[in-house]
Amino acid sequence: MQDFRRTSCGYVGVSDGWQDLSDNFQIGLGILNRAEDGNVAVTAQIDVAKNEEFTVGLGHSPERAYGTAGHLHLHA
Numbered sequence: 001m002q003d004f005r006r007t008s009c010g011y012v013g014v015s016d017g018w019q020d021l022s023d024n025f026q027i028g029l030g031i032l033n034r035a036e037d038g039n040v041a042v043t044a045q046i047d048v049a050k051n052e053e054f055t056v057g058l059g060h061s062p063e064r065a066y067g068t069a070g071h072l073h074l075h076a
Helices: 017-024 062-074
Strands: 004-011 040-046
Touching: 004 017, 017 040
Parallel strands: none
Antiparallel strands: 004 040
16 A cells, blocks of 8 residues: 655655655655665655554564564554
């Protein structure tokens, strides 16, 4: 499911979403869609017109992230 308006992934302090926002006030313009072997940050813009709430789940695989998010959402 892709409910984000824009996303970016970049190296912390170099090409991350905060660097992009502070440079041009927009996310994901000219920023990497993937970053490996370093400290990375993921940034996303949520479409508030479509989503009144959201849940973030972290895991080493999509299945674990979905499981974590589902568990948090059910117990909130």
